[in-house]
Every structure is written in C-alpha cells, then in structure tokens.
Amino acid sequence: MTKPCIITALPIESKCLVDNYRLSFVKTANLNLYDGDKVRLLQCGLGKLSAAASVNLFLHLYPQTTSIINVGIAGADLPIGTVVMAHTIRDKGSNRKWYPHLPESRNSPKAELKEILTVDKPCDEYKSEFVYDMEASGIFSAACPRLNTALVHSVKVISDNVQNSWTALSKNKVPELMLKTIPCIDQLLLAMASNKTIDQAATTALFDELISTLHFTQTEQHALKDKLQRLTNLLDEPPSATSLLNLKNAKNIHAHLDAKLESVAPTY
Amino acid sequence: MDTIYVENAIAHHARVKTILTRFPKARVIAIERYTDVFNAPSQNFRTQKANPALILAYKHGNKVLPTPPDYHIGGAHNYYFSHMLNCIYDCRYCFLQGMYRSANYVVFVNYEDFFTDIAEQMQQHGEQESWFFSGYDCDSLALEPVTEFIAACLDQFEKLPCANLEIRTKSTQIRQLLSRQAIPNCVIAYSLSPEPIVAAEEHKTASLEKRITALKALQDHGWKVGLRFDPILKATNAQALYADMFDAVFEQLETSKIHSISLGPFRLPTQFYKKMIRLYPESKLLSTNLTASNNMLSYDPETENSLLKFCETRILKTVKPDQYFPCVSVS
Numbered sequence: 001m002t003k004p005c006i007i008t009a010l011p012i013e014s015k016c017l018v019d020n021y022r023l024s025f026v027k028t029a030n031l032n033l034y035d036g037d038k039v040r041l042l043q044c045g046l047g048k049l050s051a052a053a054s055v056n057l058f059l060h061l062y063p064q065t066t067s068i069i070n071v072g073i074a075g076a077d078l079p080i081g082t083v084v085m086a087h088t089i090r091d092k093g094s095n096r097k098w099y100p101h102l103p104e105s106r107n108s109p110k111a112e113l114k115e116i117l118t119v120d121k122p123c124d125e126y127k128s129e130f131v132y133d134m135e136a137s138g139i140f141s142a143a144c145p146r147l148n149t150a151l152v153h154s155v156k157v158i159s160d161n162v163q164n165s166w167t168a169l170s171k172n173k174v175p176e177l178m179l180k181t182i183p184c185i186d187q188l189l190l191a192m193a194s195n196k197t198i199d200q201a202a203t204t205a206l207f208d209e210l211i212s213t214l215h216f217t218q219t220e221q222h223a224l225k226d227k228l229q230r231l232t233n234l235l236d237e238p239p240s241a242t243s244l245l246n247l248k249n250a251k252n253i254h255a256h257l258d259a260k261l262e263s264v265a266p267t268y
Numbered sequence: 269m270d271t272i273y274v275e276n277a278i279a280h281h282a283r284v285k286t287i288l289t290r291f292p293k294a295r296v297i298a299i300e301r302y303t304d305v306f307n308a309p310s311q312n313f314r315t316q317k318a319n320p321a322l323i324l325a326y327k328h329g330n331k332v333l334p335t336p337p338d339y340h341i342g343g344a345h346n347y348y349f350s351h352m353l354n355c356i357y358d359c360r361y362c363f364l365q366g367m368y369r370s371a372n373y374v375v376f377v378n379y380e381d382f383f384t385d386i387a388e389q390m391q392q393h394g395e396q397e398s399w400f401f402s403g404y405d406c407d408s409l410a411l412e413p414v415t416e417f418i419a420a421c422l423d424q425f426e427k428l429p430c431a432n433l434e435i436r437t438k439s440t441q442i443r444q445l446l447s448r449q450a451i452p453n454c455v456i457a458y459s460l461s462p463e464p465i466v467a468a469e470e471h472k473t474a475s476l477e478k479r480i481t482a483l484k485a486l487q488d489h490g491w492k493v494g495l496r497f498d499p500i501l502k503a504t505n506a507q508a509l510y511a512d513m514f515d516a517v518f519e520q521l522e523t524s525k526i527h528s529i530s531l532g533p534f535r536l537p538t539q540f541y542k543k544m545i546r547l548y549p550e551s552k553l554l555s556t557n558l559t560a561s562n563n564m565l566s567y568d569p570e571t572e573n574s575l576l577k578f579c580e581t582r583i584l585k586t587v588k589p590d591q592y593f594p595c596v597s598v599s
C-alpha cells in the first residue's frame with residue numbers, strides 16, 4: 001500500500017512517534033519497521049551508512065512509498081527543543097548536497113529552516129550555520145534516486161548545544177524532545193499528500209488484462225503501455241478490451257493501435 | 269515566490285537587495301552556485317512547477333550565443349541571450365520542461381555583463397546590423413516587474429543603432445513599455461495561438477484577446493510589433509481554429525505596420541519529448557503521433573506541411589512576403 005514513511009535512527013527517538021501514530025512492529029528481515037493506517041516508521045540505526053543501507057532495502061521492499069521524513073535529535077547553536085527543517089543537507093565527508101524542494105510557505109511547518117551537516121561521529125562543534133546529525137545524508141542518498149526532492153524532508157529537534165553537550169544528554173529527555181516534532185511531521189505529511197498523482201488506473205487495468213491473456217515481449221509491453229495511455233488520452237476513454245483481445249496477438253494489437261493513433265488528434 | 273536561493277557571491281549585489289525587498293516574507297537560502305540547486309538530480313519539474321523557487325545568480329561565461337539556423341527574422345547575424353532560465357507560464361509544448369531538471373526560475377543579476385557582450389558581438393559586424401533575441405529560455409516580459417531587465421536592456425539598445433532587439437513574450441505586462449518612447453531597433457514579438465489552444469495548453473498565460481489588445485496598444489504607441497505563430501498544433505478542428513485566430517489578429521492590428529510574422533511547426537528534440545511525456549502522461553498534445561527524424565520529433569511531413577500551408581496562405585493574403593519568415597520551408 002502507498003504510504004509515507006518516517007525514518008528515525010534509534011529506538012529512543014521512535015518511541016513517542018510509534019505511540020502517536022499507533023504503529024505496530026512488522027517482522028521484516030533486516031529492517032526495524034513499524035506500520036500503521038496512514039504512515040510507516042523505519043528505524044534505520046545509527047550513522048549514515050546504516051541509514052543508507054536500511055532505506056535502500058526499505059524502498060526495495062516498499063517501492064510504493066510516497067514520501068519520506070527523516071526525524072531525529074541533532075546538535076546546533078540553538079536553544080534545546082528548537083524544531084528545525086532542512087533546506088539543505090550536506091555530507092561533511094564528501095561535501096555532497098541535497099536541496100529538498102520546500103512546500104509552499106502557507107503549507108509549511110512553522111519550523112526554522114537550517115542546513116543539516118551529516119557528520120560521521122558525534123562532535124562538539126556548533127557552528128551557527130549548521131545543524132549536526134549523523135543520518136540525513138545517508139537517507140537522502142538512498143531515497144532521492146527513487147523519490148523526488150519535494151518528497152524527502154528532514155526534521156530535527158535540537159538536543160545538544162555548546163552549553164549542553166551531547167555527552168550529558170539524558171535518555172529520558174529524548175522522547176520529550178521528539179514529541180515537539182509531531183506538529184511539524186503532521187504538517188509536512190499534509191503538504192506532501194497534496195502533490196497530485198495522475199490517475200492511470202483505467203489504462204493499467206486494460207494493460208494488465210492484455211498481457212495476462214496474450215503473449216507480449218518486454219519491448220512490446222513497453223510500447224503497449226505507451227500506446228494505450230496515449231490513445232486513452234486522445235479518446236477520453238480506454239479502447240475496448242474485448243475488441244483488442246479479439247485481435248488475437250500482440251502484432252495485430254500493435255498494428256491496430258498504430259492505425260488508431262495515426263487517425264486521432266485532439267479537438268480544441 | 270516564497271523561497272529564494274541567493275548565490276553567496278552576489279548576496280550584496282544591489283539588484284539582489286532590490287529583488288529581495290519585493291518578497292519580504294520569502295525564505296532566503298544562501299547557496300554557493302546556482303547549478304547546485306538548479307541542476308541537482310531527483311527533481312521533478314511538474315511538482316516544482318506548482319511552487320517554484322527563485323534562484324538569484326551570477327552568469328559566468330558566454331552570455332550571448334548564435335541562434336540555431338532557422339531562428340531569425342531576415343537578419344544575417346543572429347544571437348540570443350537569456351537573463352533568466354524558465355518561465356512563470358506553463359505551456360504543455362514548451363521545450364524547457366524537457367531541457368531542465370528544475371522548474372525553479374533562475375535570474376542572472378549581472379545585466380551589465382550581458383550588455384557588454386551584446387555590444388562586443390555587435391561590433392564584430394561593423395556597420396552591418398545584428399539581431400539579438402531575448403526570450404529563448406524564458407518569457408522576456410513575464411517577470412519584468414521583478415527583474416526590470418528589459419527596461420535596462422532597452423536603455424542599452426537605444427545606444428546601439430546597429431543592434432536590433434527582439435523581445436519575445438506572451439505577457440501583457442507592457443505598462444513599462446508604454447511609459448517610454450518606442451525605439452526603432454526593437455521588436456516586441458508576441459507568440460499567438462487560437463484561444464481554445466491557449467486555454468488548453470498555454471496554462472497561466474494571457475488570453476489571445478488580451479495579447480491582441482497589448483499588441484494594439486504597443487503598435488499605437490509606436491513600437492514595432494512581431495507575430496510569432498509557433499508552434500502550429502494539430503487538431504481535428506485546426507483550420508477553423510487558426511482561421512478564427514488570424515481573423516481576430518489581422519482585424520485589430522494595422523497589418524502593413526507589422527514588422528514580422530513567423531510561422532513554426534511543433535517540433536521537439538526526442539530526448540526532451542521522452543522526459544515531457546513522463547512528466548505529463550495524460551497530455552493530449554503530447555499523445556499525438558509524432559515522427560522521428562535526426563533526433564527531433566514532429567508531426568508527419570504531410571500533416572505538418574498541410575497545417576503550415578493553410579496558415580501561410582492566410583498570412584500572405586494579408587501581409588507582404590517581406591514581412592513573413594517561415595521557420596521551415598512550406599511546400
């Protein structure tokens with residue numbers, strides 16, 4: 001089923017989100033995955049490599065995932081508990097960058113926009129231009145080839161700063177901080193859901209019927225899908241399955257569709 | 269415009285400051301090079317088109333380039349330049365959708381460097397006239413209230429009598445043109461299509477009627493105007509559509525004073541088309557049968573020729589042959 005997915009690194013970050021979205025653990029090989037009515041949650045482990053591997057496998061198993069929000073704690077020169085959303089994700093090691101396409105302001109969460117710098121190990125550096133984390137670049141590197149940059153975002157809550165080192169962070173404090181990200185996640189989920197998808201259900205059903213009844217090579221299937229969609233657009237309805245099936249084989253069907261496409265044009 | 273990326277190198281440029289003051293609520297994000305954002309992988313043109321960001325950048329390298337061979341209106345030396353990449357309009361046939369990964373708008377703020385390059389190109393041809401086309405990778409006037417590029421450009425062309433400027437547009441933002449004196453070496457060229465095609469395929473653009481009204485106002489004000497019937501689209505009712513459009517246009521303009529009319533077929537590089545149909549799988553226009561030749565897709569030669577022939581005949585009934593510049597030969 002098509003659903004968005006929240007990605008956290010650690011169980012301590014996941015707990016309040018699992019409760020809030022009423023998620024249940026799903027037994028999946030090599031993944032810590034939770035599922036619910038409207039959203040999934042993947043717990044990808046600590047560090048960008050683990051995050052990339054986990055997201056890769058997850059998107060392989062759930063290719064219909066509609067969007068991804070990386071949520072977690074992070075360090076920055078900001079007050080503890082500040083919720084930020086990434087306008088840029090930069091990998092410190094490679095200097096590779098990603099720019100999530102931000103939702104319209106009026107649909108955007110009320111969170112400060114910051115550049116997230118993904119580092120390989122926890123650090124005590126808190127430059128004012130960065131928010132420091134350890135997973136975002138791994139998540140973006142795995143997610144962005146499959147989902148476009150309007151559909152992958154990162155939301156962090158500040159857990160440590162110059163005055164409050166990460167070494168002193170109490171585990172009890174993390175769920176309390178993570179709770180603050182929920183309005184931001186909800187708003188982002190809403191904004192991303194408004195990205196319209198094109199309804200191709202009618203042609204997909206016809207295509208499935210044709211290829212399950214008659215033999216089409218891979219290349220013929222590819223061309224068939226394209227021609228059915230184009231003809232459906234031009235005729236405002238899909239061609240009849242019965243009349244196509246009556247043509248008995250792939251070659252005849254293609255010849256028929258070619259002739260039809262040749263003869264139709266839009267009317268304005 | 270609620271997100272504006274600004275290259276660090278131009279953060280203090282006066283023009284950047286002026287543009288930013290127009291969008292006080294925008295989220296301003298500092299970047300190193302515009303290409304980092306604009307050419308980044310995994311962008312979706314269609315999704316971004318709903319909410320494009322503005323990128324303010326500095327144009328390095330060549331700013332003025334020779335036009336493709338068919339792109340001219342009778343001049344011998346033809347160049348184009350783009351102070352902006354992408355367009356606020358959303359024409360389903362627009363090649364920019366296939367050419368760029370991003371639908372964000374890029375505005376290059378170093379206008380003076382464009383003007384220097386234009387003057388240098390012009391000087392290469394001595395006393396001979398050269399033509400400079402604006403609006404190749406964007407619509408020249410659509411974002412003028414924000415960029416004020418054309419205003420600055422006209423100030424320059426006023427001083428370059430051997431250089432001619434074509435401002436290609438579908439925009440009716442002409443207040444600024446009407447508030448200054450027309451200059452003889454500039455043509456304001458409108459792309460025109462029949463109203464039902466405007467409504468169906470040229471999203472967010474001004475209606476045909478509004479474009480004609482703008483043309484008429486510009487003509488009355490002394491500006492040279494050009495008409496660009498490009499691309500001519502295939503339709504079951506094509507002849508009726510185009511006949512109505514020509515009637516409407518020629519009825520309202522002073523035809524003997526039209527500087528130039530060009531006529532162009534619907535053509536797309538194959539690679540651009542492939543990307544466009546993936547972005548808009550439901551598009552009727554992109555669903556019509558197209559024929560491939562030399563990495564370009566177009567209607568089959570017979571259909572294309574008959575569409576162009578019909579239009580050409582109607583055009584030449586009204587204007588003189590020396591006002592007419594077909595982009596391809598019509599047989």
Ligand code: SF4
Nearest residue numbers: 355357358359362406
């Ligand atoms: S007005 Fe021109 S540049 Fe703009 S979308 Fe339409 S065809 Fe493209």
